[in-house]
Amino acid sequence: MDTENGTRWLSDEEQAAWRAHLYVSRLLMHQLERDLQPFGLTNNDYEILVNLSESKDHRMRMSDLATATLQSKSRLSHQITRMENAGLVRRVNCESDRRGLFAVLTDHGWKTMREVAPHHVASVREHFIDLLSPEELKALHESLAPVAKHLRTTRAK
Amino acid sequence: MDTENGTRWLSDEEQAAWRAHLYVSRLLMHQLERDLQPFGLTNNDYEILVNLSESKDHRMRMSDLATATLQSKSRLSHQITRMENAGLVRRVNCESDRRGLFAVLTDHGWKTMREVAPHHVASVREHFIDLLSPEELKALHESLAPVAKHLRTTRAK
DNA sequence: CTTCATTAGTTAATCTTTCAACTTCTTAGG
DNA sequence: CCTAAGAAGTTGAAAGATTAACTAATGAAG
Numbered sequence: 001m002d003t004e005n006g007t008r009w010l011s012d013e014e015q016a017a018w019r020a021h022l023y024v025s026r027l028l029m030h031q032l033e034r035d036l037q038p039f040g041l042t043n044n045d046y047e048i049l050v051n052l053s054e055s056k057d058h059r060m061r062m063s064d065l066a067t068a069t070l071q072s073k074s075r076l077s078h079q080i081t082r083m084e085n086a087g088l089v090r091r092v093n094c095e096s097d098r099r100g101l102f103a104v105l106t107d108h109g110w111k112t113m114r115e116v117a118p119h120h121v122a123s124v125r126e127h128f129i130d131l132l133s134p135e136e137l138k139a140l141h142e143s144l145a146p147v148a149k150h151l152r153t154t155r156a157k
Numbered sequence: 158m159d160t161e162n163g164t165r166w167l168s169d170e171e172q173a174a175w176r177a178h179l180y181v182s183r184l185l186m187h188q189l190e191r192d193l194q195p196f197g198l199t200n201n202d203y204e205i206l207v208n209l210s211e212s213k214d215h216r217m218r219m220s221d222l223a224t225a226t227l228q229s230k231s232r233l234s235h236q237i238t239r240m241e242n243a244g245l246v247r248r249v250n251c252e253s254d255r256r257g258l259f260a261v262l263t264d265h266g267w268k269t270m271r272e273v274a275p276h277h278v279a280s281v282r283e284h285f286i287d288l289l290s291p292e293e294l295k296a297l298h299e300s301l302a303p304v305a306k307h308l309r310t311t312r313a314k
Numbered sequence: 315c316t317t318c319a320t321t322a323g324t325t326a327a328t329c330t331t332t333c334a335a336c337t338t339c340t341t342a343g344g
Numbered sequence: 345c346c347t348a349a350g351a352a353g354t355t356g357a358a359a360g361a362t363t364a365a366c367t368a369a370t371g372a373a374g
Contacts, residue, residue, distance in 0.1 A: 007275040012287050016300035021285075024301050025182035026227055027308040037193075044360095063322060070183055077324060082360090098370045099322040120162040129171050131307055136300040141174035144181050144295040150288055151184040156359060162320095182340090220352060234333060234354055256352040257337045 028127060035123040039116045040086075044069075044079055046120060049105070049113045056085065058105035061094065065103055088112060185284060191278040197243075201226075201236060203277060206245065206262070206270045215262035219252065222260055245269060300305045 009111040010018060031044050041049075044107065051068050052058050060068070080103050083089040088109035094100030105113070167175060190200050198206075208225050209215050217225070223233040237260050239257065240246040245266035251257030262270070 002262070005275065007278060008282065009278055010281070010286065010299060013291070013298070014294060017294045017301075018281060019288060020301040020305055021182070021299050024304050024308065025178070025186075027312065028304070029182075030227075031308060031311060042330095055352095061322085070180075070187075072362075073323060073324085078360075081324095092280060097322080097370075101323070118162065121164060121166055124167070125165065127308060127311070128158060129167065129175060131304045132300055136296070137171060137174045138237075139178050139293070139296050141170070142299055143289055143297055144174075145175040145320095147181050147185070147288045148177055150354080151181065151188060151284060154284070155175060155184065155353095196328075199330095218352085223353095227337075229332075230353060235330075238354095251352095254352080256337095258353070275345085 007087060010151060022126055031127050032120070036116070036120065039119070040111070041112070041116060045083060045086075045088070046116070048079065048083065048103070049116075052089070052103065052105040053110065055115050059092065059102040062101050063116060085108075188284050189277070189280055193273070193277065196269070198269070198273060200249070200251050202240060202243075202245070203273070205236065205240065205260070206266060208265070209246070209260060209262040215267060216249065216259040219258050219260060240266075276300075 025055050029043060036042065036046055047063065047069050051065060052060055061074060063073065064078070065080075066073050069076065071079070080089060080091065084091065087106060090106055091100045092104050094102055129137065186200060191293065193203055202225050205222065208222060209217055217230065219233060219237070220230065222237075223230050228236070237246060237248065244263060246260050247263055249259045249261050251259055253270065288292065
């Protein structure tokens with residue numbers, strides 16, 4: 001398996017699997033983005049709506065939201081500003097920690113979420129879930145779990 | 158499986174698998190980017206170097222390169238300009254079609270590629286390939302192949 | 315209490331990506 | 345040939361992302 005200078009290059013099968021993963025994840029994101037476009041949302045917008053929708057009182061602290069969505073504080077701050085301008089979300093001060101802010105879903109944000117979610121799920125099904133058998137999906141999940149764990153711990157960031 | 162308004166929501170297992178995929182692909186790209194950083198390259202830079210390195214005469218037409226890397230012509234044009242400024246690549250006119258341009262690897266680009274590739278492969282192994290058994294990898298690849306095919310045909314773009 | 319390191323979040327500057335308009339060249343039809 | 349449609353690529357402006365510097369509040373240690 002090893003070669004010349006000691007590098008363990010990828011075998012053909014490894015290479016092919018790796019490139020398939022790259023290809024699928026890129027194109028998939030692209031396709032989901034396209035399917036959200038008619039609703040005036042980006043993947044980023046949608047992810048934030050999901051997180052807030054699933055949170056108690058439809059609100060999250062900026063930091064927690066940044067962590068949950070794997071974004072930097074700065075990026076999230078800009079993102080929330082945009083979504084605030086779009087009326088999807090608003091900032092609310094935190095009583096217990098006066099440095100802190102909540103991002104809170106507005107009525108319009110919640111309504112948008114309820115309206116768009118079915119289309120988004122359909123999109124995820126069409127371009128991913130329904131193309132795999134339940135067994136394949138389970139295997140995929142189980143294979144990915146250790147990778148996820150590794151990456152989670154690796155990013156001391 | 159179906160519910161209320163006729164939407165086929167994701168089952169718990171589907172949801173978990175889907176989110177694992179999202180999580181892994183995002184964090185993985187991030188990690189690879191970080192590992193390339195010491196060499197002054199981005200994932201984008203690297204991908205272009207790979208494509209040119211594997212091409213005859215280390216050159217590709219701009220359009221083909223854009224297609225191969227799934228980027229818009231415009232984005233590629235900017236990208237190549239930056240890489241040209243970094244001395245990794247240069248533009249060369251095409252004889253047979255005078256609208257056309259080749260992106261060509263410079264000596265420095267080729268040298269950079271040879272130097273960085275082993276580290277990048279190590280990175281891909283550490284954060285992905287070596288975390289999966291050969292069987293898992295094969296299964297993953299086989300599961301993803303139809304998805305890739307679907308996405309390729311779907312994007313009339 | 316006071317000090318100081320840390321945490322929460324924003325902001326300005328810079329870099330990258332996207333979008334639409336544009337130029338130049340090729341090619342298919344008449 | 346001549347013309348019009350399409351392809352190859354670039355460009356400038358606008359939107360989004362990143363980086364580093366900054367403000368303000370918290371909280372632990374003396």
